[in-house]
Amino acid sequence: xxxxxxxxxxxxNPRRTALTVTTVFLATALISALLAITVSVGDQMARxxxxxxxxxxxxxxxxxxxxxxxxxxxxxxxxxxxxILGFAPLLAGTxxxxxxxxxxxxxxxxxxxxxxxxxxxFHTGQKIIAPYWxxxxxxxxxxxxxxxxxxxxxxxxxxxxxxxxxxAGARPxxxxxxxxxxxxxxxxxxxxxxxxxxxxxxxGRADAARVSALTVPENRLSAKARANRDALTxxxxxxxxxxxxxxxxxxxxxxxxxGARARPVWQVAASEGVIVGKVxxxxxxxxxxxxxxxxMGVAALTAGAILERAAEIALLKAxxxxxxxxxxxxxxxxxxxxxxxxxxxxxxxxxLARHLGQTLFGAPLAMAWITVPGVLALAVAxxxxxxxxxxxQIAALAPAEVLHGRR
Amino acid sequence: xxxxxxxxxxxxxxxxxxxxxxxISVRRGEFVAFMGASGSGKTTLLNILxxxxxxxxxxxxxxxxxLAALDExxxxxxRANKIGxxxxxxxxxxxxxxxxxxxxAQHFHSVTDEPAARQILGDVGLAHRLHHRPGxxxxxEQQRVCIARALVNEPPILFADEPTGNLDEENECNxxxxxxxxxxxxxxxxxxxxxxxxxxxxxxxxxxxHGKVFEP
Numbered sequence: 001x002x003x004x005x006x007x008x009x010x011x012x013n014p015r016r017t018a019l020t021v022t023t024v025f026l027a028t029a030l031i032s033a034l035l036a037i038t039v040s041v042g043d044q045m046a047r048x049x050x051x052x053x054x055x056x057x058x059x060x061x062x063x064x065x066x067x068x069x070x071x072x073x074x075x076x077x078x079x080x081x082x083x084i085l086g087f088a089p090l091l092a093g094t095x096x097x098x099x100x101x102x103x104x105x106x107x108x109x110x111x112x113x114x115x116x117x118x119x120x121x122f123h124t125g126q127k128i129i130a131p132y133w134x135x136x137x138x139x140x141x142x143x144x145x146x147x148x149x150x151x152x153x154x155x156x157x158x159x160x161x162x163x164x165x166x167x168a169g170a171r172p173x174x175x176x177x178x179x180x181x182x183x184x185x186x187x188x189x190x191x192x193x194x195x196x197x198x199x200x201x202x203x204g205r206a207d208a209a210r211v212s213a214l215t216v217p218e219n220r221l222s223a224k225a226r227a228n229r230d231a232l233t234x235x236x237x238x239x240x241x242x243x244x245x246x247x248x249x250x251x252x253x254x255x256x257x258x259g260a261r262a263r264p265v266w267q268v269a270a271s272e273g274v275i276v277g278k279v280x281x282x283x284x285x286x287x288x289x290x291x292x293x294x295x296m297g298v299a300a301l302t303a304g305a306i307l308e309r310a311a312e313i314a315l316l317k318a319x320x321x322x323x324x325x326x327x328x329x330x331x332x333x334x335x336x337x338x339x340x341x342x343x344x345x346x347x348x349x350x351x352l353a354r355h356l357g358q359t360l361f362g363a364p365l366a367m368a369w370i371t372v373p374g375v376l377a378l379a380v381a382x383x384x385x386x387x388x389x390x391x392x393q394i395a396a397l398a399p400a401e402v403l404h405g406r407r
Numbered sequence: 408x409x410x411x412x413x414x415x416x417x418x419x420x421x422x423x424x425x426x427x428x429x430x431i432s433v434r435r436g437e438f439v440a441f442m443g444a445s446g447s448g449k450t451t452l453l454n455i456l457x458x459x460x461x462x463x464x465x466x467x468x469x470x471x472x473x474l475a476a477l478d479e480x481x482x483x484x485x486r487a488n489k490i491g492x493x494x495x496x497x498x499x500x501x502x503x504x505x506x507x508x509x510x511x512a513q514h515f516h517s518v519t520d521e522p523a524a525r526q527i528l529g530d531v532g533l534a535h536r537l538h539h540r541p542g543x544x545x546x547x548e549q550q551r552v553c554i555a556r557a558l559v560n561e562p563p564i565l566f567a568d569e570p571t572g573n574l575d576e577e578n579e580c581n582x583x584x585x586x587x588x589x590x591x592x593x594x595x596x597x598x599x600x601x602x603x604x605x606x607x608x609x610x611x612x613x614x615x616x617h618g619k620v621f622e623p
Contacts, residue, residue: 320487
């Protein structure tokens, strides 16, 4: 009987039902899109922020020592190996140039192929971890005697793209491009690592390596680990270790390369955390605003429905229906509308998220199916929250006044 | 034995006294008409007796139950078990069929019993209109559905508020005949009307004027 009443009354006023469905639809479309963005914004923003440089610096554990470049592929063997976007070893020194003067060189990877299990055609180097480097000319080939001249160095020495330099008295090197990084590299001649090792007489060695890793924003747990890792409980340690904090990735790099010390570049890591945190807070506020607006819309529609159906409610009370029975009717109606609006909203939210992802991050955001039941539950919660206050009026409605036209 | 009793019953709406120190009684199985002009307090009295409204002072007993001692839930239970209501405007749910409208009263009383609902609609002459919605029924048929709904839970008291007010003469006669038949079969019927011809069909007329019993 109740089911029949819900069914009949639900589609008896198609305009009101459509408005309720639309209200919930708009809110859930927005909320599911924002949820998709919230879920992905950490990764997406982290990728975006990677353009500002590496966030971990690997150095020898003992001052004056070197890293063994043969060990570096182990960087891609840690637990969070898939979060390692790339790395570039660094070897600095000075050599003599054509004019007999000394020139500071930096050996590194530019776009070095590296065999990595599970990742075909993995390349690493400055091209990946320092996308903000502006090159006038072309990136050097790691296998050939080519170099980038820092912009200030090239200007001072009058070097041009395509010019061949003779280093260390006998080694010809072609300037493939002029580098403008805004940093110390503008004063250096940047060459392939193998060439630097040969010129400096340090085969298989590197002073340090810059690592670019996708990380999650710092939080209280990572801050605690950063202050004193030994203070973590076993459970906290497991959570910290299995979360892609910059500190836990740095720790795993130290485990993989025993002779190395990994130092997070906190400026970058902290910026990521702050920006992602603020973006997520903004999305949360927008979600709450959408929830509130939808709940108010449903409240207005339910209040209208109760006013319109006052005679019916009064009759049900006269027939000895309990107020909660009548309230159940209205709650069931808005729940059905919410489920329909929520289902449509999930679909629209997914399309919106794809569009926003494409616009904001240059790639469509994947649908997080796990959010669908959550969004549906939220849709029902919006509707019930909105209907709650007006439905309370049912208890106060006096059947005698309504049935005899005094109200 | 009295099934309805009031002692010094008063109901006021602010400064307006609708029922004024009223003491009346209705015997079990009696057919009584409350008669009076508009504003005489007859509908207010019916609402109080039907447990649809509260009162300001005095005492009301329905089948031995003191209404003053009952809370809203108690009045609801009493209404479900003791009282059937017939309205001038029928108040049928427009999207339910005649049968469903009758079964609705069963639902809120206890459990639905379709054969019993069909039987009661057959008793009021609507066996062929079970699956029609109110919009497809005449005024007289709608009022008979309303009476069937009032009777389906077999309450001992039937309150009918201007039951023929929206009907033509032929249907008026049919409905009155139906009420008289119910009375003959032992039901207590309380009819509220301003029409002296209708009131004359009752065993007894209680005339009201300004909320008091008026003896001409």
